[in-house]
Amino acid sequence: MSKTRTRFAPSPTGFIHLGNIRSALYPWAFARATGGDFILRIEDTDLERSSQAAVDVILEGMAWLGLTHDEGPFYQMQRMPRYKEVLAQMQAQGLVYPCYMSVAELDALRERQMAAKLKPRYDGTWRPEEGKVLPPVPEGVQPVLRFRNPQGGSVVWDDKVKGRVEVSNDELDDLVIARPDGTPTYNFCVVVDDMDMGITHVIRGDDHVNNTPRQINILRALGQEPPVYAHLPTVLNEQGEKMSKRNGAKPVTQFRDEGFLPDAMVNYLARLGWSHGDDEIFSRAQFLEWFDLDHLGRSAAQFDEAKLRWVNAQHLKAMADDALAPLVAEQLARRGIQADERLAAICGLFKDRCDTTVALADWAARFYTDDAVQPSAEDRAQHLTPAVMPAVAALADRLEQLTSWDKPSIAAAIKEVLAAHGLKMPQLAMPVRVLVMGTPQTPSLDAVLALASQQKILARLRSA
Template identity: 50%
Template sequence: MTVITRFAPSPTGFLHIGGARTALFSFVYAKRHGGKFLLRIEDTDRERSTQEAVDAIFEGMKWLGLNSDFDEIYQTKRFDRYAEVVQQMLAAGTAYHCYASKEELDQMRAEQQARKEKPRYDGRWRPEAGKVLPTPPEGVKPVVRFKNPVDGQVVLKDLIKGDIVFDNKELDDLIIARGDGVPTYNFCVVVDDYDMGITHVIRGDDHVNNTPRQINILQALGATLPAYAHVSMILGADGAKLSKRHGALGVMEYRAMGFMPDALLNYLIRLGWSHGDQELFTREEMFAKFDFDHVSASPARFDMEKAYWVNHQYLKSIDPAIVAPEFDWHLRRIGADPAKGPDLKAVIEQQRERCRTLVEMAEKSKFLFEDLEAYNEKDAAKHFTADAAVLLEELAANLSALPEWTAPALHEAVNGFAEGKGLGLGKIAQPIRVAVVGMAISPPIDQTLFLLGRERTLARLAAAVATIKSKN
């Protein structure tokens, strides 16, 4: 059997962090078993579904690298198939027409509530042996209801929650097609999973109560039941319902915050799943180790500081060539042109120890890719002294004479200059930093000057000297 999983979002908003985790679990489980992963857009709610939301889902999935093994699938393009199955079920007697009006149903529920009964459809149009049905009213377009079994139980063997038992007598006859012929959510899901050969339905535990109804419809169609795994919800670090202040953001907002996609996936897969004490996983390790035996049935807690920590570990350890495209994207967002500076991989190597996110890295590196227009006032006031102007001017002359502009040569030149003046390195390095970076914080000074290049370094040193002299 080929494992086939699916992620089936409704396009009524962005791809949020909980949906991304569900998609990840489905994707990784399929890859673990050499199977296939399917993305299906459940857009039957035409009033709330938008193209903007569809685009956001595809954009988020692409950025995360959770790519479908199938062509794009939209429920609204399958209405003919749903209508075909409705007719088959009507012919087989597993579905029937119901002509009850909204007013009738409202009255029925009100009477049930008055008797302190659970509100439910009373089966007034359900065909039964020996039962005489009312005459269908003229001009009324009936809905189609599924003829749910009235006896026995549905046993949901959930891969995360264990066995959950539902009595059929508690499940009323679900509407599977409205009066205008539009199929309903629970019915479309069943037909899709059946037609697409879904072997494992992995979704949020808010769908648990839908599952027994869907199982009964699948059985009425003669389908082999998929395995089910209902993933617990994500709470904030304080145990409250996840909100924006906890991190309940759209996936692409995490890109804007400077996360690497694999770092975000690493954090998400650990929300509810564990493999011993291991915290960091490559994609290949996720594929090799993920299972449902170690997915908790209890809600997971989202900790933004932990997410930042994971991202920092990724930035510090992975190949800079993998980081470079994302770094390029962030530089352009702040108006810096990556083509006007040094090799991005070399910059990443120097900056990644001190930057938790690519936003920080871009901000701290933009001096390499754009003209320096101002100095940090506090740093300039402290380090731009008359003595510093003399030192910077003399150092610039020494640097301009260097036969090679390499980090080792620059290291030797700056250190030798400081020693020759009887100064600690900081006394010369800090004015250099302010002169060429605009602030007193940068990578090691030899690397900073090397990345900046000879021409721009000398020009900035000269500009700094001129600035100091003009103020003194």
């Protein structure tokens, strides 16, 4: 069996979103799982709508998710001489023919067909056949080139998602594969690319399934056997519509900026159309060990941000503190905050409470800014009562006397103040947390205080 070669071939006509990037994840994973190659191709022939900014988001998004390609990126616009070379070969072999039917004539033909309740399709007016007299060539008209689609029989393939698919050749008209100016069309470019790049498996969205029988026929006309196809069901947004920029889908890179982890995104995206038993949380290595094309789902998957946040939270908790710290430092830097060596310990203390690195940075920022987070009026009224404030003042005095600012020394000071004032831990800890962190809910109080500077804690306790 030949080496697996898969590809991702996005069009840079809009910012790549999660629905698009899933069509990169599966071919990447299949190539990695089978020791094959993953090729990146940019289908940029739509000059009006393609943009460098969209290309940049594709490259950034894939790099962030770790979907590294082995070859490419190849740009179709740079391969035009090759397409024209193959077109010339096909003309010489009689596989294509010039068609002079104008757009107006084609529209009129379709209207007549629809009025007669027929499927609108090109009727082969200019297709040369033995004994057929073609119409006179109109003057000054540049023809399109049409592919001589086989007549009779069917195109059949075993799709790894849809199962056996059969399309009658009589349903397919002769496809335009070159425009009047000689530039090749999308379906033709794709075939030449897949042929030249030796693609063995085409894993793509099922919006391409109608192109597949045409592409198979062109490949076979060129003497090639078609690859294995797997057409993935659509990814729906939270409203149940097809995910698209028009329907509010976010660029993939926005999830990076919002504090999601690449491994969590890979985990979540993998489950949008593939499964390994009931496993919900898994590492990248496990995913690549388990991934195959036999467990791809047949029904549309729906994006659920709450589920994504849950998956991200699980990965956040499992991540080593020193690996998490640089990601949180990036988030802090965007706020103009410079982190220090305490950050890994801060991450370890608060990561169980967070679902993104942004949420973790919200906690961390409280250790790096001089201004305390202001508690809500409700928390202030509930916890900073006249009855407890003497104990808070006593704790400030006791903490000021500490010569070692560490967790055991702070814990001992708190214990002394509790005993002296006849209080239980929550009665003192809640108001101290409100003053120090702006909220009554934090991890262990002595651990929180130990990570902040002694001067800052004293200032906040005496600010009430």
